[in-house]
Amino acid sequence: MRKSEVLAAEAVSCLNKALCHLKDIWEEIGIPEDQRLQRTNVVKNHIKNLLEMMVKEEESLKKRLLSSIQTCRTEMEKLCLELQIPIFEEEEGISMLQQEKNIRTEVEALIKEKNQRMQQLKALLEQDQDLCDILCSIPYGMAPDSVPSLEQLENFHQHIGKQNEEKARRYAEFTDLKKQIVLIMEELDHVPETSFEKDVVCEDEDSFCLSRDNITSLKLLLCQLEERKAENEATCESHREKIQQLWNRLQVPQEERELFNEHMVTSRRRNLEALQMEVQRLEELKLQNIRNVTEAIRSEIAVFWEKCFFSIEQRQNFTPYFSEDFNEELLALHDAEIQHLKQHYEDHKELFEGVQKWEESWRLYLELDKPNMNYQAEDE
Numbered sequence: 001m002r003k004s005e006v007l008a009a010e011a012v013s014c015l016n017k018a019l020c021h022l023k024d025i026w027e028e029i030g031i032p033e034d035q036r037l038q039r040t041n042v043v044k045n046h047i048k049n050l051l052e053m054m055v056k057e058e059e060s061l062k063k064r065l066l067s068s069i070q071t072c073r074t075e076m077e078k079l080c081l082e083l084q085i086p087i088f089e090e091e092e093g094i095s096m097l098q099q100e101k102n103i104r105t106e107v108e109a110l111i112k113e114k115n116q117r118m119q120q121l122k123a124l125l126e127q128d129q130d131l132c133d134i135l136c137s138i139p140y141g142m143a144p145d146s147v148p149s150l151e152q153l154e155n156f157h158q159h160i161g162k163q164n165e166e167k168a169r170r171y172a173e174f175t176d177l178k179k180q181i182v183l184i185m186e187e188l189d190h191v192p193e194t195s196f197e198k199d200v201v202c203e204d205e206d207s208f209c210l211s212r213d214n215i216t217s218l219k220l221l222l223c224q225l226e227e228r229k230a231e232n233e234a235t236c237e238s239h240r241e242k243i244q245q246l247w248n249r250l251q252v253p254q255e256e257r258e259l260f261n262e263h264m265v266t267s268r269r270r271n272l273e274a275l276q277m278e279v280q281r282l283e284e285l286k287l288q289n290i291r292n293v294t295e296a297i298r299s300e301i302a303v304f305w306e307k308c309f310f311s312i313e314q315r316q317n318f319t320p321y322f323s324e325d326f327n328e329e330l331l332a333l334h335d336a337e338i339q340h341l342k343q344h345y346e347d348h349k350e351l352f353e354g355v356q357k358w359e360e361s362w363r364l365y366l367e368l369d370k371p372n373m374n375y376q377a378e379d380e
Contacts, residue, residue: 072103079110082147136211170210189269236267239275246282249296297334304341
């Protein structure tokens, strides 16, 4: 027999004992039969009301349990569908209380799982938005209000990982390009002018948008600066050659040349400006000393005539060489001729050097053979 059945039997026994006890009391008191019936009826009604109330409460409990089971089952099915997992299989042959507890526990676990996934999704969406802002890329495309599956979360994680790798790669490329750009700007004494240049050089590196277009623009900017640097260096070198040539022709003192040494090495903007001013100064000085400069160029021409083994006739063909009417036109003709001779020598340098070596060897041979020739002459 179950304990509940034993307790029920004990309750009936207690009720019977109580009624017997009441009966004995009423007899001792001498209460008439009609009053005993009334009192007994009161006891019966009281017990009946109490039991009905208790039954009603338990029926209400049963109803709540059934309602809870249905509600939890509906919630569970909805959660399983959202989480994309199989429906929970309920255990058979268990009490209503245990069934309600099992389903409620499962619902709580599913709610916890849903909340965890939604929290992960929120964190991933925030990371994705940050990466999209910095990389100027398209968002991954997951709805923030839908429950993701475990596979979807894993794929999202992998996407974020790849985006972070791309960010690190672009950031490294950006910092390298920026370093080169800043260095060349310093060499050119170039102050950032456009908004893009200011963003690159002046703004915080972490706030720079690492879009593909920006990286391409950085490469283009670096290329443009490198071209300007090369042009600047070529122009400076051309000015230096001109200055060196004019120094020599104008016989500028060494002390004065040494004061200009700094600009003969570096090629910043201020160096270029200084070189341009020096060329202009020397050109003006050259015009004031046309005769001396022309004669200096004639000396150079004579040297190159020797180097190029020009004949007397070839030399005489350059008639301005013998003119005494010193003016700008005559100087220009000499300038053009020395440039022509230098280019001619460079074009056939190996041939001229070979002939020169042969002449030196032949001269040495003649020097060495001179005693033998003298001896033969004496014998004759």
